[in-house]
Structures are given as C-alpha cells and as structure tokens.
Amino acid sequence: MSTPKNLSKEEAYKHDLKGYVTGLVLALILTVIPFSAVIFGMSTGAALWLIAVLGLIQIVVHVRYFLHVDLSPERREDLHLLLFSGLLLFIMAAGTIWVVLNMNYRMMPGMEMIGM
CATH class of the missing domain: 1.20.5 (Single alpha-helices involved in coiled-coils or other helix-helix interfaces)
Structure with missing residues (x-):
C-alpha cells in the first residue's frame, strides 16, 4: 500500500487515510462476523471453522493495510x-x-x- 510518488502532500495524505479506513472497516467486519455467529448459536464445529478462516483473513488484512507489506x-x-x-x-x-x-x-x- 505504497503511496504513488507523483501525488501532492494533501493527495498522499488522503490516499494513506483511505487505506487505513479501508483496513479498519475490513477488520471490524471480520471481527463482528465471528461474534455474531457465536451469539446467534451457530454449531460449534462450523463456528470454529468460521473463526479460524476469518482470523487468517484478518491477519492478511492487517499485514496489508497496517504493516504495508505486499508483493511488490x-x-x-x-x-x-x-x-x-x-x-x-x-x-x-x-x-x-x-x-x-x-x-x-x-x-x-x-x-x-x-x-x-
């Protein structure tokens, strides 16, 4: 999630802020889904799989949007x-x-x- 070099300071700030907000929204969604699955009584096995898969996806989201590690x-x-x-x-x-x-x-x- 690197900022393009040809942007002005204000545009670069907006670009970075957009990435952080996107990461925050994705992290919140990936946190709320497992909580709601447990609260609404999803079966134990399915809930554990859902929590594990969404946890791995959340690790990827944090690494990409907050640590700025990508494949470039x-x-x-x-x-x-x-x-x-x-x-x-x-x-x-x-x-x-x-x-x-x-x-x-x-x-x-x-x-x-x-x-x-």
Whole structure:
C-alpha cells in the first residue's frame, strides 16, 4: 500500500487515510462476523471453522493495510522478514510442545493412555 510518488502532500495524505479506513472497516467486519455467529448459536464445529478462516483473513488484512507489506518488489524484503519471523515462531512453538510432551511421556511410565 505504497503511496504513488507523483501525488501532492494533501493527495498522499488522503490516499494513506483511505487505506487505513479501508483496513479498519475490513477488520471490524471480520471481527463482528465471528461474534455474531457465536451469539446467534451457530454449531460449534462450523463456528470454529468460521473463526479460524476469518482470523487468517484478518491477519492478511492487517499485514496489508497496517504493516504495508505486499508483493511488490520494493516491499519484498519486508515480506521475507515477516515470513522468517513466522517460521521462527512456528519452530519455537513446535519445539516447546515436543519437549513438554516428551517430558510427560518420560516422567509417567505406564500411564501414557491416561487422559487420552
């Protein structure tokens, strides 16, 4: 969401403001839909899928409109940094879960099936 270079200062401000307002409206819509689905009694499985899908879409909206990361060549480095950060978070979370489950298995011999 980069501002074109040939705009005046006022036009650039309006262009940026339009992007922020668009992002805000989309974020609000993507927040209200899951709340209304839960309030109006949507089935649990469908509500969880709806929340997950709309949550992923909302991540994309925030990255695009508020962090200004897109697929343009000028922003490619920002996208790579964001993807690398996501990879590191995934590795840390998966490693933590793996270590905790492995410790649970080793600390309670003969009781692996309890709680499953």
